[in-house]
Amino acid sequence: MIELVGFDGDDTLWHSEGYYQSANAAFESILGEYVDLANLRLHDRLLATERHNLKLFGYGAKGMTLSMIESAIEMTASRISAADLHRIIEIGKQVLAHPVDLLPGIRAAVETVAAQHRVVLITKGDLFHQEQKVASSGLADLFHRIEIVSEKDDRAYRRVLGEFEVTPDRFAMVGNSLRSDIAPVVQLGGWGIYMPYHVTWAHETDTDFVDHASRVVQVEAPGGIAQALQELQSRAAA
Structure with missing residues (x-):
């Protein structure tokens, strides 16, 4: 028995997942100021980065945030501003603080x-x-x-x-x-x-x-x- x-x-x-979905939408909004999202395959590329980083960062909002920063730098060819990188950090903090x-x-x-x-x-x-x-x-x-x-x-x-x-x-x-x-x-x-x-x-x-x-x-x-x-x-x- x-x-x-x-x-x-x-x-x-x-x-839980709804907060991560909202975070991804906010991340997409930031990246949309730099690149054509229609041609970027943003979700696929971010997911690939997160999977690659799992053994280093583990699961959760902190790993997601680091992967977002890495993806943002890569996808914008390092054009993303420090202010927008800070916005991405705030996205991660909001997920960590969700009710x-x-x-x-x-x-x-x-x-x-x-x-x-x-x-x-x-x-x-x-x-x-x-x-x-x-x-x-x-x-x-x-x-x-x-x-x-x-x-x-x-x-x-x-x-x-x-x-x-x-x-x-x-x-x-x-x-x-x-x-x-x-x-x-x-x-x-x-x-x-x-x-x-x-x-x-x-x-x-x-x-x-x-x-x-x-x-x-x-x-x-x-x-x-x-x-x-x-x-x-x-x-x-x-």
Whole structure:
């Protein structure tokens, strides 16, 4: 039976990607003062720079901001002004300072699961920013442990499961990213509750994971998590 349930943070417990989308729009507005955006493939080139920098800067607003500055210098052939580089820095600061708004019904959903299972928050990104979001969310008291990791891969999940002394077949992960929340867990032999968010960063949609219908249940809102977990419990018992 499932003993441990993990929850993702960004766009599973609280809203996040919308702020990054707004930041990208503001960045595009600045670059539009220098170059023809129609011919620039701005989104593709910025995404490529962010992906290239992930191993150096990690995930989150700080890495995004540094990648924006690098992209802006490159795409404008170093013509961008110091004042506009400062505007890009301010974009990053605004993302770091955004309010933590919970998804409707998520606290009740976590409380329901926590009444019968140990629960762990597993989120990735900048340590300071994620710690701030966890503290501001008001949800920290619900979790047995909070894990902020640099990457969500099989190594990270194995470490967390080892610390809880739980085998993968007794673990279920709730999250909005097939790439980071669901695929690694299912491939280890665990279970997934996939709750798509209305917008997703392109990097997180880049996966060849094929939905393992027998090990994954999709829900559309937090209110469906408890029932989905019961369904997975039945499958695990069978």
